[in-house]
Amino acid sequence: MTQAQTQSANAGPGLADYNFAYLDEQTKRMIRRAILKAVAIPGYQVPFGSREMPVPYGWGTGGIQITASLIGPNDVFKCIDQGADDTTNAVSIRRFFAKVGGVSTTEHTGDASIIQSRHRIPEKPLVEGQILVFQVPQPEPLRNLEARETETRAMHAYEEYGLQYVKLYENISNFGRIAATAGYPVMVDDRYVMSPSPIPKFDNPKLHNSPALHLFGAGREKRIYAVPPFTKVESLGFEDYPFEVQSWDEVCGLCGAKHSYMDEVVLDDDNNRMFVCSDSDYCAERRAQGHVGPHAGHELSEIADDVSNETQEVMA
Amino acid sequence: MTALATEERPLNLVPDAPIMRATNVTKKYGLITGCKDVSFDLFPGEVLGIVGESGSGKSTLLNCISGHLNPTSGTVEFATKKRGLTDMFGLSEADRRRVQREELGFVHQNPRDGLRMRVSAGANVAEPLMNLGNRHYGNMREDTITWLNRVELDIARIDDNPRNFSGGMQQRIQIARNLVHGPRLVFMDEPTGGLDVSVQARLLDLLRHLVRRSQLAVIVVTHDLAVARLLADRLMVMKNGYVVETGLTDQVLDDPQHAYTQLLVSAVLQI
Numbered sequence: 001m002t003q004a005q006t007q008s009a010n011a012g013p014g015l016a017d018y019n020f021a022y023l024d025e026q027t028k029r030m031i032r033r034a035i036l037k038a039v040a041i042p043g044y045q046v047p048f049g050s051r052e053m054p055v056p057y058g059w060g061t062g063g064i065q066i067t068a069s070l071i072g073p074n075d076v077f078k079c080i081d082q083g084a085d086d087t088t089n090a091v092s093i094r095r096f097f098a099k100v101g102g103v104s105t106t107e108h109t110g111d112a113s114i115i116q117s118r119h120r121i122p123e124k125p126l127v128e129g130q131i132l133v134f135q136v137p138q139p140e141p142l143r144n145l146e147a148r149e150t151e152t153r154a155m156h157a158y159e160e161y162g163l164q165y166v167k168l169y170e171n172i173s174n175f176g177r178i179a180a181t182a183g184y185p186v187m188v189d190d191r192y193v194m195s196p197s198p199i200p201k202f203d204n205p206k207l208h209n210s211p212a213l214h215l216f217g218a219g220r221e222k223r224i225y226a227v228p229p230f231t232k233v234e235s236l237g238f239e240d241y242p243f244e245v246q247s248w249d250e251v252c253g254l255c256g257a258k259h260s261y262m263d264e265v266v267l268d269d270d271n272n273r274m275f276v277c278s279d280s281d282y283c284a285e286r287r288a289q290g291h292v293g294p295h296a297g298h299e300l301s302e303i304a305d306d307v308s309n310e311t312q313e314v315m316a
Numbered sequence: 317m318t319a320l321a322t323e324e325r326p327l328n329l330v331p332d333a334p335i336m337r338a339t340n341v342t343k344k345y346g347l348i349t350g351c352k353d354v355s356f357d358l359f360p361g362e363v364l365g366i367v368g369e370s371g372s373g374k375s376t377l378l379n380c381i382s383g384h385l386n387p388t389s390g391t392v393e394f395a396t397k398k399r400g401l402t403d404m405f406g407l408s409e410a411d412r413r414r415v416q417r418e419e420l421g422f423v424h425q426n427p428r429d430g431l432r433m434r435v436s437a438g439a440n441v442a443e444p445l446m447n448l449g450n451r452h453y454g455n456m457r458e459d460t461i462t463w464l465n466r467v468e469l470d471i472a473r474i475d476d477n478p479r480n481f482s483g484g485m486q487q488r489i490q491i492a493r494n495l496v497h498g499p500r501l502v503f504m505d506e507p508t509g510g511l512d513v514s515v516q517a518r519l520l521d522l523l524r525h526l527v528r529r530s531q532l533a534v535i536v537v538t539h540d541l542a543v544a545r546l547l548a549d550r551l552m553v554m555k556n557g558y559v560v561e562t563g564l565t566d567q568v569l570d571d572p573q574h575a576y577t578q579l580l581v582s583a584v585l586q587i
Binding site (some may be wrong): 144158160163166170172173240241 | 435442446448454457474475
């Protein structure tokens with residue numbers, strides 16, 4: 001890291017303020033303009049000049065660029081990967097912004113003003129003023145079925161969305177139900193069909209009329225799109241096979257939650273397994289409130305607690 | 317069996333109003349002429365054959381009149397349900413695409429061009445219904461099965477990928493896909509090209525049957541005079557981009573007037 005960047009990281013006076021949080025100001029202006037356009041046309045994919053980031057494409061460059069152009073010294077930043085705050089990618093992106101912007105970071109959904117995520121929307125309902133930034137690998141929901149960009153653009157322009165249903169049709173004919181789970185297409189504001197990044201369809205209903213701002217950044221594909229607060233977001237489905245979310249018979253092994261999104265953890269070779277909340281902050285918060293699950297006190301919960309304490313220390 | 321869109325369609329068109337009218341359609345690729353000054357009227361339920369050797373401008377003409385290729389000069393009018401006889405290229409792109417999607421069909425010579433090779437045969441046939449806004453899986457499935465029956469495909473293979481079907485079967489899937497939504501005019505570019513003779517004969521039989529029962533207008537491009545004789549009511553003979561002769565099929569084939577048509581007819585192999 002050069003001297004100038006170190007200075008900017010400390011957010012000191014003078015020139016150091018000029019390049020706050022990694023990106024140069026001209027790039028941020030360009031990205032903010034794209035964000036404004038995306039917010040003005042919910043669900044529409046706005047092209048932007050994606051920059052080289054210090055991580056490879058596919059590691060969240062789109063999300064990092066959006067965060068970098070929005071974040072300010074007073075923001076509190078949270079980053080999750082697969083729902084957890086303590087996975088490698090989440091930890092390194094959080095550290096990145098702590099270093100280049102000197103912003104404070106948190107693991108608590110309620111405390112964060114900007115949350116960057118790939119696979120999940122936090123279980124705790126977002127509130128007005130919060131921004132959720134998604135890292136999107138493939139912004140085009142029609143891409144698997146139609147390879148031509150000119151054609152998919154025309155389809156969006158003229159609202160020709162019959163093709164999107166072909167995918168769901170195939171699902172039903174193969175599995176007897178709509179088996180697609182991640183990146184389940186949604187109709188935003190009755191106009192644009194949008195891919196909500198690879199979040200599980202469990203999280204799709206959370207987008208509907210959410211008070212928070214949802215921004216989607218695809219670095220490699222150079223697209224930004226948005227779901228502004230209080231926007232109608234409807235998951236697609238057939239009349240006789242409507243959209244439905246996943247549910248689990250089990251409760252969270254650590255905190256006993258019934259209605260959160262669960263990860264299955266294999267415990268040994270004897271077919272023992274437990275289900276735990278994929279949202280680590282939600283699970284920890286429930287445990288702190290005294291909720292207990294059937295596997296409470298399992299060594300995994302201690303590991304999880306240790307890691308989060310450790311990360312807090314590093315951040316501090 | 318459910319009633320299909322093609323059968324439900326009320327035939328309230330005035331019989332002598334053309335469904336398509338081409339006027340002096342000319343397409344030039346730079347200095348090269350694709351087709352020149354082609355004019356014709358096509359009426360509902362009529363099958364028009366366009367014959368000629370390769371390079372005679374058949375496919376260029378077909379692309380122009382199907383709304384895919386803007387002609388250099390001349391007009392192509394199609395009688396849409398809403399507007400009546402309308403200039404295809406005067407429509408906005410959105411409206412033209414809607415007309416193409418809802419009221420026209422296009423059977424490509426190579427089924428790979430007309431099918432989505434990565435989705436199942438059933439989904440390929442159902443896609444035009446979804447494009448029309450049908451959102452009921454059960455109904456679409458029924459219509460798909462009806463049509464796969466009509467084109468004599470094995471229903472057990474409805475969820476197979478098109479690439480697992482033979483060339484003739486793929487062509488039949490493509491035909492089902494282009495008829496399922498009840499179009500009023502279907503374009504066919506060499507629908508039996510590349511198929512062996514017995515498959516070709518059955519496919520032609522099938523096509524003739526489907527066309528007759530649904531009162532569909534068809535424009536079929538072919539270099540095969542036997543296909544033209546079986547399917548077409550009227551023929552247009554093209555050479556070097558010009559229409560050199562036009563008339564009823566038997567009239568053109570049995571009593572060709574133009575030297576080129578005479579050559580073409582006499583060139584057919586006799587067994």
